[in-house]
Amino acid sequence: MYDALLFDLDGTLIDTESIALAAGLAAFAAHGHPVDEAFMHGLVGKDEPSSRQVISAALPDADLVGIDQMWRLGFDAGLNRGLDLKAGVTALLAAVRHPMAIVTSSGRASAHRKLGLVGLEKAFSHVVTLDDVSAPKPAPDPYLLAASLFGVAPGRCLVFEDSETGAEAAYRAGCIVVQVPDVVPSQGRWAHHLAPDLLTGARMAGVI
Numbered sequence: 001m002y003d004a005l006l007f008d009l010d011g012t013l014i015d016t017e018s019i020a021l022a023a024g025l026a027a028f029a030a031h032g033h034p035v036d037e038a039f040m041h042g043l044v045g046k047d048e049p050s051s052r053q054v055i056s057a058a059l060p061d062a063d064l065v066g067i068d069q070m071w072r073l074g075f076d077a078g079l080n081r082g083l084d085l086k087a088g089v090t091a092l093l094a095a096v097r098h099p100m101a102i103v104t105s106s107g108r109a110s111a112h113r114k115l116g117l118v119g120l121e122k123a124f125s126h127v128v129t130l131d132d133v134s135a136p137k138p139a140p141d142p143y144l145l146a147a148s149l150f151g152v153a154p155g156r157c158l159v160f161e162d163s164e165t166g167a168e169a170a171y172r173a174g175c176i177v178v179q180v181p182d183v184v185p186s187q188g189r190w191a192h193h194l195a196p197d198l199l200t201g202a203r204m205a206g207v208i
Contacts, residue, residue, distance in 0.1 A: 001158075001205075001206055001207070002098060002156055002157065002158040002176070002205075002207060003098070003099070003150065003152040003153075003156040003157065004098055004099045004100065004101065004146075004147065004150045004152055004156065004157045004158075005096060005098045005099070005100045005101075005157070005158050005159075005160070005207065006100070006101050006102075006103050006143060006146050006147075006157050006158070006159045006160070006170070006175065007100065007101070007102055007103065007124075007159075007160045008045075008102075008103060008104060008159075008160060008161045008162060008163070008166045009102050009103075009104040009106060009111060009114065009115070010104065010105075010106060010114075010162075011044065011045070011086075011162035011163060011182035011183065012086065012160055012161055012162045012166075012180065012182070012198075013085065013086055013089050013102075013118075013120070013160075014083055014084070014085060014086065014089075014114055014118055015083065015084040015085070015086055016075075016079075016083065016114065017044060017162075017182050017183045018183065019075055019078035019079065019083075020071075020075055020078075021037065021040050021183060022074070022078065023070075023071050023073075023074030023075040023077075023078060024040050024043070024071050024074075025037070025040060026070070026074055027067045027068075027070040027071040027074060028062075028067060030070060031062065031063050031066055031067050031070070033059050033062045033067075035059075039058070041183065041184045042054060043055075044162075044163050044165070044182070044183060044184050045105065045137065045162070045163025045164060045165030045166050046105065046137075046165055047105040047130050047136040047137070048107075048130070049136075050136065052064060052068075055067075079113075079114070079117060083114065083117045083118055084118075085118055085120075086180075086182075086198065087197050087198065087199075088197050088198035088199040088202075089198060091199060092198050092199055092202055092208065093120075093123055095202075095208045096202075096207060096208065098158075098207070099125050099150055100123065100124050100125060101124050101125055101126040101127065101128060101146045101149065101150070102115070102124050102126070102127040102128065102129075103128045103142045103143055103146045103159070103166075103170075104127070104128070104129055104130070104142075105129075105130050105136055105137050105142075105165075105166070106129060106130060107129055107130050107131055108127075108129040108130075108131040108132070111127055111129045112127065115127070125149075125150070126146060126149045126150075128142050128145050128146045128149070132145060133145060137165050137166050137168070137169035138164075138165045138166075138168040138169045138172070139169060139172070140154075140169055140170075140172040140173035140174075141169075141173075142169060143157070143159065143169055143170045143173035143175055144173050147173070147175070153174075154173045154174035154175045155174050155175065155176070157173075157175045157176070158175070158176045158178065158205055158207055159175045159176065159177050159178065160178050160180065160198060160201065160202075161177060161178070161179050161180075161191075162179065162180055162181055162182040163181075163182070163184065163186075164184070164186055164189070164190065167179045167186070167188075167189075167190035167191050168189075168190045170190070171190040171191070171192075176192050176193075176205060177190060177191045177192050177193070178191065178192070178193045178195060178198075178201035178202070178204065178205050179191035179193070179194050179195070179201075180195050180196070180197060180198055180201050181194075192205070193205050
C-alpha cells in the first residue's frame with residue numbers, strides 16, 4: 001500500500017514536547033510574562049520563526065531574546081537529563097520494512113542531535129528539516145520534498161504526525177496521515193486515521 005513511511009520527530013517519535021512545555025513556561029514566567037499551557041499548546045508543531053511571530057503578536061512587550069535564551073537553556077538541560085522514545089516506536093520500526101524518513105520542523109543540527117540521543121540516527125534514509133525548505137509546516141513543502149527524495153508519489157507515503165500543524169502539512173501534500181496527538185488533543189481534521197498510539201495507528205493504516 002505504501003512506498004515510504006515519513007515520521008515527524010518531536011512529539012511523534014521522541015518525547016520532547018513535555019520538556020519544551022516545562023522549559024517554556026519557566027522562561028515566560030521568569031521574564032514577567034506568565035502564560036498558561038493553552039498558550040504553549042498553540043506553539044506545538046510550529047517552527048521557531050513562526051512561533052516567534054505568535055509570541056510577538058500576543059506579548060509585544062516581551063523580551064523575546066531573553067525568553068528564547070532561557071527557553072533553550074532549559075530545553076537543553078532537559079535533553080541532557082534524558083530523552084525518551086514515545087510508546088511503540090521501537091516495535092513499529094522493527095516491524096516495518098519500508099524506506100523511512102524524518103520530516104521535522106526542527107533545524108538540522110537539533111534534529112540530528114535528538115536522533116543521536118535516542119539511537120535512531122541510522123534508522124532513516126533521509127532527514128528533512130527546517131533548513132531544507134523555504135516554506136515549513138503547515139505548508140506541504142517538507143513532505144513533498146521527502147517524497148521526492150524517495151522518487152515516489154506523495155499519495156504512496158504514509159505519514160505519522162502528532163500536531164495539527166504537521167498533519168495539515170502532510171494532508172496538503174497528498175500523503176496518507178496517521179495522527180497520534182501528544183500534548184494537544186485533536187479531532188483529526190487533517191488525519192485519515194486518528195489513533196491513541198503509534199502501533200494502533202499503524203494497524204489502522206494497514207502497515208503492520
